[in-house]
Amino acid sequence: xxxxxxxxxxxxxxxxxxxxxxxxxxxxxxxxxxxxxxxxxxxxxxxxxxxxxxxxxxxxxxxxxxxxxxxxxxxxxxxxxxxxxxxxxxxxxxxxxxxxxxxxxxxxxxxxxxxxxxxxxxxxxxxxxxxxxxxxxxxxxxxxxxxxxxxxxxxxxxxxxxxxxxxxxxxxxxxxxxxxxxxxxxxxxxxxxxxxxxxxxxxxxxxxxxxxxxxxxxxxxxxxxxxxxxxxxxxxxxxxxxxxxxxxxxxxxxxxxxxxxxxxxxxxxxxxxxxxxxxxxxxxxxxxxxxxxxxxxxxxxxxxxxxxxxxxxxxxxxxxxxxxxxxxxxxxxxxxxxx
Numbered sequence: 477x478x479x480x481x482x483x484x485x486x487x488x489x490x491x492x493x494x495x496x497x498x499x500x501x502x503x504x505x506x507x508x509x510x511x512x513x514x515x516x517x518x519x520x521x522x523x524x525x526x527x528x529x530x531x532x533x534x535x536x537x538x539x540x541x542x543x544x545x546x547x548x549x550x551x552x553x554x555x556x557x558x559x560x561x562x563x564x565x566x567x568x569x570x571x572x573x574x575x576x577x578x579x580x581x582x583x584x585x586x587x588x589x590x591x592x593x594x595x596x597x598x599x600x601x602x603x604x605x606x607x608x609x610x611x612x613x614x615x616x617x618x619x620x621x622x623x624x625x626x627x628x629x630x631x632x633x634x635x636x637x638x639x640x641x642x643x644x645x646x647x648x649x650x651x652x653x654x655x656x657x658x659x660x661x662x663x664x665x666x667x668x669x670x671x672x673x674x675x676x677x678x679x680x681x682x683x684x685x686x687x688x689x690x691x692x693x694x695x696x697x698x699x700x701x702x703x704x705x706x707x708x709x710x711x712x713x714x715x716x717x718x719x720x721x722x723x724x725x726x727x728x729x730x731x732x733x734x735x736x737x738x739x740x741x742x743x744x745x746x747x748x749x750x751x752x753x754x755x756x757x758x759x760x761x762x763x764x765x766x767x768x769x770x771x772x773x774x775x776x777x778x779x780x781x782x783x784x785x786x787x788x789x790x791x792x793x794x795x796x797x798x799x800x801x802x803x804x805x806x807x808x809x810x811x812x813x814x815x
Contacts (some may be wrong), residue, residue, distance in 0.1 A: 487813025730769015
């Protein structure tokens with residue numbers, strides 16, 4: 477993947493030398509109401525994925541893991557604080573009294589309904605980079621300042637999306653070719669990894685061709701105020717991209733994905749991504765039941781940036797990203813990692 481800030485030198489160093497070096501605080505979409513049959517719990521977890529933490533918590537309070545609501549998935553190798561929901565008849569008192577390895581219940585408040593995937597506004601990250609160059613703090617501030625300017629940082633999918641061995645997308649391609657997987661959840665995961673790989677390819681081509689902060693005919697644009705529209709005037713819409721009013725969206729291929737108009741420059745670029753991957757335009761039709769397709773913003777806003785030198789060869793970086801964005805890809809730009 478190309479660097480958007482290639483002209484700015486990176487900090488070097490290593491991210492996540494220990495779990496404590498990678499801290500995440502979830503910013504919920506709304507607060508718990510204080511009444512209702514369900515219980516929202518704020519947990520701190522270490523060394524566990526979100527589903528693993530949810531399963532341990534379910535066993536501790538006596539409910540089925542499938543009944544635990546999770547707004548967003550968090551890394552295993554991190555200290556993360558996030559909200560889950562527990563079903564009736566679990567009470568706040570029961571949740572707060574739960575004792576389990578790797579998970580601490582920090583708060584428990586009643587709410588009328590289960591927490592659903594995506595009920596999440598943002599994530600606040602506090603990350604430590606060790607083994608950096610001497611002027612790493614200044615370098616990090618310069619890079620993050622550039623990334624914070626409209627339209628924002630590239631909205632790459634991070635390595636977590638592609639599995640521990642990095643082969644989830646290849647398995648998704650095999651499913652498109654006819655391989656059957658009985659586990660529907662696993663099949664959806666593999667197809668989503670392939671969609672993410674294709675999106676990253678689209679975004680890489682956009683940056684390489686100097687089109688990251690520009691508009692082209694047929695672009696499906698996302699308005700900061702909400703809603704989408706098709707670009708018909710690249711000059712006018714390009715100015716709006718530069719002002720942060722709108723952002724181009726890229727393809728998460730699927731039968732129900734909104735497509736650029738046939739014959740447009742944007743449509744040609746998306747078809748070229750499929751062709752380069754050896755896929756036909758209708759390749760995702762066979763998996764429409766588990767991968768409908770959607771659009772993903774090319775860029776994401778970075779807020780609340782702070783950089784502190786904590787040692788001659790270490791820095792602490794903090795920022796807030798919208799849900800669905802990957803801090804590791806932002807740090808890749810900061811550190812100038814390869815890949």
